[in-house]
Amino acid sequence: MHANRPLVELFGLTFDLSSILTTSIAALIVFMIIVLCTKKLKEGTPGKWQNFLEWMLEQVENIMISSIGTRENLFILSFGVVLFLYLFVANMMGIPFSVVAGEDSFVWWKSPTADPHITMTMSIMMIAYIHFIDIRLHGIKKYLLGYIKPLKILLPINVLEQFSTALTLGLRLFGNIYAGEVLLTLLAGSIVSGVLPGLLAALPLIVWQAFCLFIGTFQAYLFVLLTMVYIGQRVNEASQA
Numbered sequence: 257m258h259a260n261r262p263l264v265e266l267f268g269l270t271f272d273l274s275s276i277l278t279t280s281i282a283a284l285i286v287f288m289i290i291v292l293c294t295k296k297l298k299e300g301t302p303g304k305w306q307n308f309l310e311w312m313l314e315q316v317e318n319i320m321i322s323s324i325g326t327r328e329n330l331f332i333l334s335f336g337v338v339l340f341l342y343l344f345v346a347n348m349m350g351i352p353f354s355v356v357a358g359e360d361s362f363v364w365w366k367s368p369t370a371d372p373h374i375t376m377t378m379s380i381m382m383i384a385y386i387h388f389i390d391i392r393l394h395g396i397k398k399y400l401l402g403y404i405k406p407l408k409i410l411l412p413i414n415v416l417e418q419f420s421t422a423l424t425l426g427l428r429l430f431g432n433i434y435a436g437e438v439l440l441t442l443l444a445g446s447i448v449s450g451v452l453p454g455l456l457a458a459l460p461l462i463v464w465q466a467f468c469l470f471i472g473t474f475q476a477y478l479f480v481l482l483t484m485v486y487i488g489q490r491v492n493e494a495s496q497a
Contacts (some may be wrong), residue, residue, distance in 0.1 A: 379426030
Protein backbone atom coordinates (compact mmCIF):
# COMPACT_ATOMS: atom_id res chain seq x y z
CA MET A 257 0.00 0.00 0.00
CA HIS A 258 2.78 2.39 -0.96
CA ALA A 259 1.30 5.66 -2.15
CA ASN A 260 1.70 9.35 -1.65
CA ARG A 261 -0.10 11.29 1.02
CA PRO A 262 -1.77 14.66 0.36
CA LEU A 263 0.34 16.91 2.58
CA VAL A 264 0.04 20.65 3.12
CA GLU A 265 2.13 22.99 5.23
CA LEU A 266 0.54 25.65 7.42
CA PHE A 267 2.27 27.81 10.05
CA GLY A 268 5.37 25.65 9.74
CA LEU A 269 3.43 22.44 10.42
CA THR A 270 2.73 19.61 7.98
CA PHE A 271 -0.84 18.28 7.79
CA ASP A 272 -2.04 15.08 6.12
CA LEU A 273 -5.34 15.98 4.46
CA SER A 274 -6.43 12.35 4.14
CA SER A 275 -5.98 11.78 7.88
CA ILE A 276 -7.90 14.97 8.65
CA LEU A 277 -10.69 13.87 6.29
CA THR A 278 -11.05 10.30 7.57
CA THR A 279 -10.75 11.12 11.27
CA SER A 280 -13.34 13.89 10.90
CA ILE A 281 -15.74 11.58 9.06
CA ALA A 282 -15.23 8.87 11.71
CA ALA A 283 -16.04 11.39 14.45
CA LEU A 284 -19.11 12.55 12.52
CA ILE A 285 -20.35 8.97 12.11
CA VAL A 286 -19.93 8.31 15.85
CA PHE A 287 -21.78 11.54 16.63
CA MET A 288 -24.66 10.50 14.35
CA ILE A 289 -24.79 7.04 15.97
CA ILE A 290 -24.99 8.58 19.45
CA VAL A 291 -27.73 10.99 18.32
CA LEU A 292 -29.75 8.11 16.83
CA CYS A 293 -29.28 6.02 19.99
CA THR A 294 -30.38 8.80 22.35
CA LYS A 295 -33.02 10.51 20.22
CA LYS A 296 -36.01 8.51 21.42
CA LEU A 297 -35.09 7.00 24.77
CA LYS A 298 -37.99 5.32 26.51
CA GLU A 299 -38.75 2.82 29.23
CA GLY A 300 -40.39 -0.49 28.55
CA THR A 301 -39.69 -1.85 25.07
CA PRO A 302 -36.74 0.06 23.62
CA GLY A 303 -36.10 0.58 19.93
CA LYS A 304 -33.26 -1.02 18.01
CA TRP A 305 -30.93 1.95 18.43
CA GLN A 306 -31.61 2.15 22.15
CA ASN A 307 -31.02 -1.61 22.37
CA PHE A 308 -27.67 -1.13 20.68
CA LEU A 309 -26.69 1.66 23.08
CA GLU A 310 -27.72 -0.39 26.12
CA TRP A 311 -25.72 -3.33 24.80
CA MET A 312 -22.67 -1.09 24.33
CA LEU A 313 -23.04 0.29 27.85
CA GLU A 314 -23.28 -3.23 29.24
CA GLN A 315 -20.12 -4.34 27.45
CA VAL A 316 -18.10 -1.36 28.70
CA GLU A 317 -19.54 -1.83 32.20
CA ASN A 318 -18.28 -5.42 32.16
CA ILE A 319 -14.83 -4.18 31.15
CA MET A 320 -14.92 -1.61 33.97
CA ILE A 321 -15.95 -4.22 36.56
CA SER A 322 -13.15 -6.59 35.55
CA SER A 323 -10.44 -3.92 35.31
CA ILE A 324 -11.43 -1.13 37.69
CA GLY A 325 -13.76 -2.99 40.05
CA THR A 326 -16.68 -0.60 39.65
CA ARG A 327 -19.07 0.64 36.99
CA GLU A 328 -20.37 3.67 38.86
CA ASN A 329 -18.12 6.27 37.21
CA LEU A 330 -20.37 7.71 34.52
CA PHE A 331 -17.59 9.78 32.94
CA ILE A 332 -15.28 6.79 32.42
CA LEU A 333 -18.25 4.73 31.21
CA SER A 334 -19.25 7.26 28.55
CA PHE A 335 -15.58 7.74 27.65
CA GLY A 336 -15.19 3.98 27.09
CA VAL A 337 -18.32 3.74 24.92
CA VAL A 338 -17.32 6.66 22.68
CA LEU A 339 -13.72 5.42 22.44
CA PHE A 340 -14.84 1.95 21.34
CA LEU A 341 -17.31 3.33 18.78
CA TYR A 342 -14.71 5.68 17.33
CA LEU A 343 -12.05 2.99 17.04
CA PHE A 344 -14.52 0.52 15.57
CA VAL A 345 -15.67 2.99 12.89
CA ALA A 346 -12.10 4.10 12.16
CA ASN A 347 -10.89 0.50 11.82
CA MET A 348 -13.68 -0.35 9.39
CA MET A 349 -13.36 2.61 7.02
CA GLY A 350 -10.62 1.13 4.83
CA ILE A 351 -12.07 -2.38 4.54
CA PRO A 352 -14.70 -1.88 1.78
CA PHE A 353 -12.50 0.27 -0.47
CA SER A 354 -9.73 2.84 -0.65
CA VAL A 355 -9.60 5.97 -2.79
CA VAL A 356 -6.45 6.89 -4.71
CA ALA A 357 -6.76 9.99 -6.89
CA GLY A 358 -4.71 12.67 -8.54
CA GLU A 359 -1.66 12.66 -10.79
CA ASP A 360 0.57 11.85 -7.83
CA SER A 361 -1.65 8.94 -6.69
CA PHE A 362 -2.70 10.48 -3.41
CA VAL A 363 -4.49 8.17 -0.97
CA TRP A 364 -7.59 10.06 0.15
CA TRP A 365 -9.55 7.27 1.82
CA LYS A 366 -8.29 4.57 4.16
CA SER A 367 -8.69 3.58 7.79
CA PRO A 368 -7.27 6.46 9.85
CA THR A 369 -5.92 3.89 12.32
CA ALA A 370 -3.69 2.54 9.52
CA ASP A 371 -1.64 5.71 10.07
CA PRO A 372 0.87 5.51 12.97
CA HIS A 373 0.54 9.25 13.58
CA ILE A 374 -3.14 8.76 14.44
CA THR A 375 -2.73 5.71 16.65
CA MET A 376 0.28 7.11 18.52
CA THR A 377 -1.56 10.39 19.08
CA MET A 378 -4.54 8.52 20.50
CA SER A 379 -2.24 6.39 22.64
CA ILE A 380 -0.46 9.44 24.05
CA MET A 381 -3.82 11.07 24.78
CA MET A 382 -4.98 7.96 26.65
CA ILE A 383 -1.79 7.80 28.71
CA ALA A 384 -2.04 11.54 29.48
CA TYR A 385 -5.64 11.03 30.61
CA ILE A 386 -4.59 8.13 32.84
CA HIS A 387 -1.85 10.25 34.43
CA PHE A 388 -4.40 13.03 34.97
CA ILE A 389 -6.57 10.55 36.89
CA ASP A 390 -3.54 9.47 38.91
CA ILE A 391 -2.69 13.08 39.86
CA ARG A 392 -6.31 13.85 40.66
CA LEU A 393 -6.61 10.83 42.98
CA HIS A 394 -3.17 10.94 44.62
CA GLY A 395 -2.07 14.53 44.34
CA ILE A 396 1.02 15.68 42.51
CA LYS A 397 3.40 14.80 45.37
CA LYS A 398 2.35 11.16 45.71
CA TYR A 399 2.19 10.88 41.93
CA LEU A 400 5.83 11.92 41.57
CA LEU A 401 6.95 9.79 44.52
CA GLY A 402 5.41 6.78 42.78
CA TYR A 403 8.25 6.85 40.27
CA ILE A 404 10.86 6.08 42.96
CA LYS A 405 8.95 3.23 44.60
CA PRO A 406 9.89 0.70 45.81
CA LEU A 407 13.49 1.85 45.16
CA LYS A 408 14.91 5.15 43.90
CA ILE A 409 17.15 3.27 41.49
CA LEU A 410 14.02 2.17 39.62
CA LEU A 411 13.22 5.74 38.51
CA PRO A 412 14.59 5.29 34.94
CA ILE A 413 12.73 2.00 34.55
CA ASN A 414 9.45 3.48 35.82
CA VAL A 415 9.78 6.42 33.45
CA LEU A 416 10.68 4.13 30.54
CA GLU A 417 7.63 2.01 31.34
CA GLN A 418 5.33 4.95 30.63
CA PHE A 419 6.90 5.51 27.21
CA SER A 420 6.80 1.80 26.36
CA THR A 421 3.13 1.60 27.41
CA ALA A 422 2.20 4.43 25.04
CA LEU A 423 4.34 2.94 22.29
CA THR A 424 2.90 -0.56 22.47
CA LEU A 425 -0.69 0.68 22.83
CA GLY A 426 -0.45 2.75 19.65
CA LEU A 427 1.72 0.50 17.51
CA ARG A 428 -0.34 -2.61 18.27
CA LEU A 429 -3.42 -0.94 16.82
CA PHE A 430 -1.55 0.51 13.85
CA GLY A 431 0.25 -2.72 12.98
CA ASN A 432 -2.86 -4.86 12.88
CA ILE A 433 -4.98 -2.43 10.84
CA TYR A 434 -2.16 -1.48 8.46
CA ALA A 435 -1.21 -5.10 7.77
CA GLY A 436 -4.82 -5.95 6.99
CA GLU A 437 -5.15 -3.11 4.51
CA VAL A 438 -1.85 -3.96 2.81
CA LEU A 439 -3.10 -7.45 1.99
CA LEU A 440 -6.49 -6.07 0.93
CA THR A 441 -4.71 -3.76 -1.50
CA LEU A 442 -2.65 -6.61 -2.94
CA LEU A 443 -5.72 -8.80 -3.42
CA ALA A 444 -7.72 -5.95 -4.96
CA GLY A 445 -4.82 -5.26 -7.32
CA SER A 446 -4.89 -8.89 -8.46
CA ILE A 447 -8.60 -8.65 -9.27
CA VAL A 448 -8.14 -5.73 -11.68
CA SER A 449 -4.99 -7.15 -13.29
CA GLY A 450 -6.78 -9.81 -15.32
CA VAL A 451 -9.58 -12.37 -15.48
CA LEU A 452 -7.69 -15.37 -14.12
CA PRO A 453 -5.90 -13.50 -11.30
CA GLY A 454 -9.21 -11.84 -10.47
CA LEU A 455 -11.02 -15.16 -10.16
CA LEU A 456 -8.25 -16.59 -8.00
CA ALA A 457 -8.17 -13.53 -5.73
CA ALA A 458 -11.94 -12.95 -5.39
CA LEU A 459 -12.61 -15.55 -2.67
CA PRO A 460 -9.48 -14.74 -0.62
CA LEU A 461 -10.43 -11.06 -0.80
CA ILE A 462 -13.90 -11.71 0.64
CA VAL A 463 -12.49 -13.98 3.34
CA TRP A 464 -9.81 -11.46 4.27
CA GLN A 465 -12.36 -8.64 4.43
CA ALA A 466 -14.39 -10.72 6.88
CA PHE A 467 -11.26 -11.41 8.90
CA CYS A 468 -10.42 -7.69 8.92
CA LEU A 469 -13.88 -7.01 10.35
CA PHE A 470 -13.04 -9.34 13.23
CA ILE A 471 -9.55 -7.88 13.70
CA GLY A 472 -10.87 -4.31 13.64
CA THR A 473 -13.52 -5.10 16.24
CA PHE A 474 -11.09 -7.00 18.44
CA GLN A 475 -8.45 -4.25 18.28
CA ALA A 476 -11.02 -1.62 19.26
CA TYR A 477 -12.08 -3.80 22.20
CA LEU A 478 -8.47 -4.48 23.19
CA PHE A 479 -7.54 -0.79 23.09
CA VAL A 480 -10.46 0.08 25.38
CA LEU A 481 -9.71 -2.90 27.66
CA LEU A 482 -6.04 -1.96 28.10
CA THR A 483 -6.96 1.67 28.72
CA MET A 484 -9.41 0.58 31.42
CA VAL A 485 -6.79 -1.71 32.94
CA TYR A 486 -4.32 1.17 33.16
CA ILE A 487 -7.02 3.38 34.71
CA GLY A 488 -7.86 0.56 37.13
CA GLN A 489 -4.24 0.38 38.26
CA ARG A 490 -4.33 4.07 39.19
CA VAL A 491 -7.72 3.86 40.89
CA ASN A 492 -6.79 0.77 42.89
CA GLU A 493 -3.53 2.36 44.01
CA ALA A 494 -5.52 5.33 45.28
CA SER A 495 -7.95 3.12 47.20
CA GLN A 496 -5.06 1.26 48.84
CA ALA A 497 -3.17 4.42 49.77
